[in-house]
Amino acid sequence: MRRRESIILLGGVALAGALLAAAQEKKKALIGFLGSGSAKSSGIFVDSLKEGLSDSGLREGRDYMLDLRWAEGNYERFPALARELVERKVDVILATTISAVRAAQRATSSIPIVMTSITNAVGSGLVASLAHPAGNTTGISNLNEDLTPKLLDYFFEIMPRARMIATLGNPANPSTHGLVEVIRGHTVALGAMVNPFEANSADELDAAFDGIDKSNSDALLIVPDNLLIDLREPIAALALKHRIPTLSTIPELTDAGGLLGYGAPRRDLYRRSGYFVKRILDGANPGDMPVEQPTRIQLSVNAKTAAVLGISIPAALLGRTDKVIE
Structure with a gap:
């Protein structure tokens, strides 16, 4: 009887450990990224993004995973790449150009979208205003x-x-x-x-x-x-x-x-994007987060x-x- 109880106890401990590990795994955020060019030439900007996430206390592998998608210069690929990220149920999408933001907005109205550095975000119709972007999009509009x-x-x-x-x-x-x-x-x-x-x-x-x-x-x-x-x-x-x-x-x-x-150094803007990601992962509504403009020129x-x-x-x-x- 004691042997049977021990087996049950050990089995319960193993199950609890597995559930705990699964719970910890679920805590990792999945961050999607729509890049215009290639991984090699955009490496310095991805590194800056990771620095910004680190500034906010997020460590790659422990707190989040990056899913990087590259258009390789072909902006017509963005709609398919955005759909892939939505299908993967990412927690947030970083978009690097107007075409990428539009593709992400058409692919989802619920997953938050962060603009890394966009020209005339209001004039392009991506957000309602800088102070009150509305919808599921916020981030940085360059000057x-x-x-x-x-x-x-x-x-x-x-x-x-x-x-x-x-x-x-x-x-x-x-x-x-x-x-x-x-x-x-x-x-x-x-x-x-x-x-x-x-x-x-x-x-x-x-x-x-x-x-x-x-x-x-x-x-x-x-x-x-x-x-x-x-x-x-x-x-x-x-x-x-x-x-x-x-x-x-x-x-x-x-x-x-x-x-x-x-x-504005683009590396600064990508680094600042990490702040938006952290706020969103903590529960902030992107539509209520003012779009920022560069402060260092x-x-x-x-x-x-x-x-x-x-x-x-x-x-x-x-x-x-x-x-x-x-």
């Missing part, structure tokens, strides 16, 4: 439309005689056309013209730069887009090859070899690129620069 004119002002301090500015944008990004018009309006006010070019894959960069070269443009402004951010290294290399100064609101492009940058100059291109950076501008890449 690209406001920062781009100031970026041009800084560039004209370097090259006041510039008369033709080429732009390179991704036609698959819904914000590209509006940003090109912002660039055009401010460039005309500075006495110059805009020549738009497009690329929506790495394979199209060579042809785009050949066209830019033939256009005799004085500079190239990269229209902010997550795919083009992912392609920052080949873009910087091609710009140097064609000897054209490149400017952007993406400081990471300056790090890669662009001449001038004025914008970085002016960056690549002095090495300037030297290669034979461009002199005014001392007054260098004195205001937050980061100089030597």
Whole structure:
């Protein structure tokens, strides 16, 4: 009888242990991620996201698991990728571009969505307002439309005689056309013209730069887009090859070899996204969480690129620069 009781007791302990382990396993949040480019080129941003989650006390493997889905530059893949995340019953979805946010919103009205860095989130119809986003979406709306004119002002301090500015944008990004018009309006006010070019894959960069070269443009402004951010290294290399100064609101492009940058470091924004995820996992309603805008704007100059291109950076501008890449 005692042997039988011991067996029952041991069986109960084993069952309790299994239930406890299962309960602990269920406590791990499953965080979905819709990335525009590839795992390799976006690695620094995923690392920043993990740092932000760590800042909030969340450790990968212990508190959460990441399910990373990559569009590899093809934004038409987002709807299928979003549906896959919904089918996996993720606890929250991080979306990196307008097309990704829209795909996630169409796939679910209940799973919270966090925007990592979106241009004109209100104007794009992704949220009702910054203060009261409503629905299941919140996160970070960048200031690209406001920062781009100031970026041009800084560039004209370097090259006041510039008369033709080429732009390179991704036609698959819904914000590209509006940003090109912002660039055009401010460039005309500075006495110059805009020549738009497009690329929506790495394979199209060579042809785009050949066209830019033939256009005799004085500079190239990269229209902010997550795919083009992912392609920052080949873009910087091609710009140097064609000897054209490149400017952007993406400081990471300056790090890669662009001449001038004025914008919020994307790594900061991805890191801040971790805060939104933690709040949501703790029970916050995304529709009640105000959408944030960047608080740190970085002016960056690549002095090495300037030297290669034979461009002199005014001392007054260098004195205001937050980061100089030597």
